[in-house]
Amino acid sequence: MLTQMIIRKLFNLRNANKRNNLKLSQRCFSSHLPELTKNRYSVKRGNYAVLTEDHKQFFIDLLGSTRVITNPDECLSYNVDWIKNVRGYSTCILKPKTTEEVSNILAFCNDNRIAVCPQGGNTGLVGGSVPVFDEVVLSTSLMNKIYSINDTSGVLVCQSGCILENIDNALEEHGLMAPLDLGAKGSCHIGGNVSTNAGGLRLLRYGNLHGSVLGLEVVKADGEVIDLLSTLKKDNTGFHLKHLFIGSEGTLGIVTKVALQCPPKPRAVNLAFLGLQSFEHILRTLKRAKQELAEILSSCEMIDASTLDVCTDNLKLKSPLSQYPFYMLIETHGSNNEHDQEKLNKFLEDAIAEEYILDGTTTNEINKMKHIWDLRERITEGYTKDGYVFKYDVSLPIEKFYSIVPAMREKLANEDTVRISGYGHLGDGNIHFQVSAREFSQQLLKKIEPYVYEYTSDLRGSISAEHGIGFRKPKYIHYSKSSGSIKIMKQLKTMFDPYGILNPYKVLP
Amino acid sequence: MLTQMIIRKLFNLRNANKRNNLKLSQRCFSSHLPELTKNRYSVKRGNYAVLTEDHKQFFIDLLGSTRVITNPDECLSYNVDWIKNVRGYSTCILKPKTTEEVSNILAFCNDNRIAVCPQGGNTGLVGGSVPVFDEVVLSTSLMNKIYSINDTSGVLVCQSGCILENIDNALEEHGLMAPLDLGAKGSCHIGGNVSTNAGGLRLLRYGNLHGSVLGLEVVKADGEVIDLLSTLKKDNTGFHLKHLFIGSEGTLGIVTKVALQCPPKPRAVNLAFLGLQSFEHILRTLKRAKQELAEILSSCEMIDASTLDVCTDNLKLKSPLSQYPFYMLIETHGSNNEHDQEKLNKFLEDAIAEEYILDGTTTNEINKMKHIWDLRERITEGYTKDGYVFKYDVSLPIEKFYSIVPAMREKLANEDTVRISGYGHLGDGNIHFQVSAREFSQQLLKKIEPYVYEYTSDLRGSISAEHGIGFRKPKYIHYSKSSGSIKIMKQLKTMFDPYGILNPYKVLP
Structure with a gap:
């Protein structure tokens, strides 16, 4: 059942790779608590009620004491985002199980002007899911039916x-x-x-x-x-x-x-990991993949060399290819493995013949696919070992997808950074772009922002392709949204939530 | 390049078919103008301005006289929907070419409380795109860049x-x-x-x-x-x-x-037209098609026997199969014709072996596919030759998709109808269901409505799957939408269009 094909070109680019050999800081900032948000960022607490014992008693009467968390140690993990970027100081975490309980909580908070921070898995990257000050956290963790x-x-x-x-x-x-x-x-x-x-x-x-x-x-x-x-x-x-x-x-x-x-689960999954010379070749490969793989193409991701290093150097994962300036993951989902492999092989043979692709490996073995996907999915984790990471998630017109990385490298040439690199959802025009440094620096932040947003806006891109606006980007929303749109958003907010109790300090400027 | 496969079962159901042989009315109501909407339906004109010569002059100054139509004969086609169901009496049709012109028209109409009916191709089926009274029609027909x-x-x-x-x-x-x-x-x-x-x-x-x-x-x-x-x-x-x-x-x-x-245009298109015994077999065939054809399945439509007759009897189109209680059109879009035909043939062979399907033909010849698609796409046209058509477009849970047709046949057993039948987008749970009669009858309408909406609502279906609410269904919207939702819709309407000039009498109750 299992097949694996290794495609290797004689033309070896190993030595042509001129990436920096970065000395990584031994300190990992991800294990440290971030400063309180109210101190790090200049933001003023809204005129919301400060939680009283009576308020807490209402919640305990509603949910029972085990589903109202007030112990500071237990509250901590709900107050900090997982990339350790922002920290609130809520003293009350609520865990409803039913819609009716959520309804009762919100009606009470609305009447009493208590600010509420809704929280799911707290995996967000823009500080949207943790309190900024002392908002009550409404966790959906027990609503799991x-x-x-x-x-x-x-x-x-x-x-x-x-x-x-x-x-x-x-x-x-x-x-x-x-x-x-x-x-x-x-x-x-x-x-x-x-x-x-x-x-x-x-x-x-x-x-x-x-x-x-x-x-x-x-x-x-x-x-x-x-x-x-x-x-x-x-x-x-x-x-x-x-x-x-x-x-x-x-x-x-x-x-x-x-x-x-929900779509049918594919019976056949195949994954190719490819090495390429330039972004121009990546674009051509994308276009060809959309044409040749068409209905079976399920993912088309790009990783640059410096990003792959966070997996190989920081996380000690092994890459199945030698070093190239760029890599692509191309995955297919289909219902007939023979058909899919025939399409994938033909696509790769043609792309190699025309020198789009320098090297590659394909597999449909679960373990090998997981290993390759780890090189993509564990990037965020790997980055945290660089030190402090300035992360951006932008959409750009496909032809300009990667242009932000060299532009930023030029802009930050004289700054003290560990790594400036990009990877992401090529097929959707969505690049994750980041600058890592040994530690957080206001000076570096000021060099990066608002430049990164201006650059994106000039190309009519999105300053937040998929991560959202959350707490960290409201003041930049105008780079991607017109004033007319923002005015309508504010009207909608007033219409739906006149006292602004729901997830305050987020999304809207 | 062209292949055609005919699959035919010995088990012939031709004589088992007990559908009525309907005598069709020779009169075609589609060539007659409908009554004015204001007379046929009890609706009160809103407190909008009546158009003056000064208003018209403003429009002529803005667009030039050739793009402001006031000649009653020319206005007529903009006042009547194509299924000849509703008729307004607008005396002014505007044909902007640019966004700026649309903006100027609306600003003027808003300031002067002039009601506006936006109109595209006027192909709607719920009277949404023609004026109810004398609204100015804003046609997008020249905005075609x-x-x-x-x-x-x-x-x-x-x-x-x-x-x-x-x-x-x-x-x-x-x-x-x-x-x-x-x-x-x-x-x-x-x-x-x-x-x-x-x-x-x-x-x-x-x-x-x-x-x-x-x-x-x-x-x-x-x-x-x-x-x-x-x-x-x-x-x-x-x-x-x-x-x-x-x-x-x-x-x-x-x-x-x-x-x-926009997706890539498929290189391979295949179409199967199948005859089946029962709706139960249709459901099984759908489920199997989603599993077996998976990524290449592009359309899965159902037609009942009585509906096919509007094409074969009323339009004299020829069916490639003999008569069965139900028919399915299954289309595939893919990038490799050999692969697709292999999948389609395997799917059909298995379905026939298990007696899901009684008879069928597949083709990838353009003319033959067009001929089969005509049997689906020209149904609405064919129906108009029955006389007056009461058309409904509902979504129902897939298991109950066809149940509305026998329910309605029972309900209307003693009424004077030409045909009660259903067809539609099986794969999306969306049935087009209709009752045709020699002419419009209030008595018949009262038997059908609100029964059809109650039936749909009881199953948590949608009373308008794709045709919309338009002019004809606002009073039924509560069958598919909660009072809370309708309240929000009204708040949104007030927020976006405080004077209610945009497409009045439509959508909201």
Whole structure:
């Protein structure tokens, strides 16, 4: 059943590679607590109520004492994001199990002007899911019921706190799969995925959540439950309200239930890992892959040489190829392995014959595929070992996809950095671009921002392709959104949440 | 290159077919003008300005006299929908060419409280695109520029008045295709498709417009131009506003430009036309097709026997099969014809072996495929020859997809009807269901409605899967939408269009 093909060109570029041999700092900042957000960033607490014992007693009466966490040690992990970038100081974490409990919590908070930070798996990268000050945290971690999976229609209905990987495992028994896949799948919640319009590794093939979410149940700031939980693929009755809650990061309402359209799980999966000489070759390979692999293409990712080093040097993962300036991961999902391998081999043979690709390996062995995917999925983890990481997640017109990396290298030539590099969802025009340094530096930050946003805006790109705006980017939103759009967003916020209790200090400037 | 396979079972059901042999009325109501809407339906004109000569002069000064139509004969076709169901009496049709002109028209109408009916190709089926009273018609027919097509990213940018078929033809030169296909493609406008969230024949494969529209430019009721014209696949910066204009039928704003994500045009297309014994067999065949054809399945449609008759009897089209209770069209889109035919043949052989399918023919010859598609795409046209058609477009849970037809036949057993039948987008759970009669009858209407909506609502279906709400269904919207949702819709309408000038009497109750 297992096949592996190694394609190797005589033309060896090993020595042509002129990347820096970086001395890595031994200090890993990811194990240190970040400064409190209120101190690091200049932000003023809103005029919200300070939580009293009476407030806490209300929550305990509602949920019971085990689902109201007030112990400071236990509260800590809900106050800090996983990349250790921001830190709030909430003293009250609420863990509802039902929509009714969420509704009661919000109605009470709305009446008492208590700010609420909704939190799923807390895997966000822009500080959207942790409190900025002392907001009450509403964690969906106990809202983890899967209600139904329909074999024929492919529709799953579940609570918003289900972990993506658990959903995927449950779907597998029905010959289905989740329509999205992320590096954080082992901890992220589907409600958080929906609220942040998470993209991930296979958006290219399975589309975004605006396409695959069929219905939502949402609780408004005032506690009103809005039933948008359609399980139908088509429903053109009135305005399509669910989309307001997809990607608005919990600022317009809290998602409590989700209905998802799920595709059949592929019977054949193949993965190619390729070495290339230049971004120009990457573009040509992408175009060819879309034409030749067409309906079986499920992922098309790019990694530059310096990014791959965070896996090979920092995490000691082994690359199956020698060193090249660029790498691509091309994955296929299909129903017939023979057909898929024939297509993939033909595509690679042609690309090698025309010298698009210098070297490559393909596999459909699960372990080998996992090893290759690790080189892509563990990049964020590997980066934290560099020290402090300035991370950006931008969309650019495909022809300019990689241009931001050399532009930034030039801009920061005289600065003290560990690494400036890029990787990401080539097929979707979405590059993850980062600058790592031994430690956080205001001077470096000022060199990077707002330059990175100006650069993106000049190309009509998005300053946050999939990570969202969260706490860290509201003041930059105008680089990607017109003033007319921002005005409408503010009107919507006022309409849905007049006292601004839901996830304050986030998304809107 | 051309292959055709005929699969025929000995077990012949020709005589088992007990459908009525209907005597068709010779009168075709489609050539007659419908009554004025204001007379046929009890609806009260809103407190809008009555158009004066001064108003008309403003429009002539703005557009020139050739783009302001006031001649009653010329106005007529803009006042009547193509299925001859509703008729307004607008005396002023405006034909802007640019966003700026649309903006100026709306600002003027908003200031002067002049009601506006936006109109694309006027191919709608719920009276959404023609005036109810004397609203000014804003036709997008001259806004037909295609601005760009990007070969690598597959992104097309165009004005909203481009005809879908013209877009598709332009994309073909780049190896791409439009992400939707409709029977009305020769006249419908992309702006109308977006505004009504049109679904069509291949939604199953290519997803809905919420997934494939990348960006929009929209003009609000007060004339403000909102630039949401992203050409990026991923952009998570703030609320996802464009979705408010997808499917809101021109009541929140007028779409002036569209950016679409377009898939590669398939190199191989195959079509199977199958005869089946029961709906139970149809369901099994659907499930199997999703598993076996998986990534190449591009359309999965169902036609019942009585519906096929409107093509064979009324339009004199020839069916390639003898008579069966049900038919399916299964289409594949792929990049390798050999692979696709192998998959399709295997699927059909297995389905026949297990007696899911009684008879079938497959082809990849363009003319033969067109002939088979005509049996599906010309149904609406064929129906008009029955007399008056009560048309419904509902989504139902897939197991109950066809149940509405026998339920309605039982309900109307003693009524004077020509035909009660169903067909539609099986793969998307969307059935088009109709009752035809020799002529319009209030008595018959009262037997059908609200029963059809109650039936749908009881199953949590959608009372308008893809046709929208338009003029004819606002009072039924509560069958598919909760009171909380409707309240939010009304708040949004007030926010975007405080004087209610945009497409009044439509969508909202």
